[in-house]
């Protein structure tokens with residue numbers, strides 16, 4: 122039994138279909154790339170503030186919060202409030218607050234930060250990130266507006 126041209130596509134038809142398919146895929150990919158960020162912009166990170174009642178943080182106390190999706194600690198003393206990211210500046214581990222020693226400790230590589238977030242010992246190359254913190258009326262406001 123012999124094959125006829127109508128039973129199977131010719132090499133030319135197969136090649137043409139392949140090229141058309143590839144061009145279609147390239148065009149679809151380009152269109153998706155070109156419209157990304159224009160028609161469908163990527164969601165931006167929320168930079169929302171964190172607010173809570175001043176009464177929740179007495180003088181001398183600390184409060185753990187989540188700020189921009191990361192753990193942070195708010196400290197209050199007689200002079201006001203300060204807040205620090207708890208993400209270690211060495212390799213990103215989460216530091217712990219040691220109340221008794223008034224310091225931050227990173228268990229990953231024995232990094233130490235003082236109450237002001239400054240490096241005291243260990244490999245961290247820079248202080249903890251300080252986050253804006255204010256007392257406004259009867260609230261504590263963390264982060265920029």
Ligand code: FES
Pocket residue numbers: 209210211212213214227228229230231232243244245
């Ligand atoms: S990640 Fe904190 S000291 Fe290395």
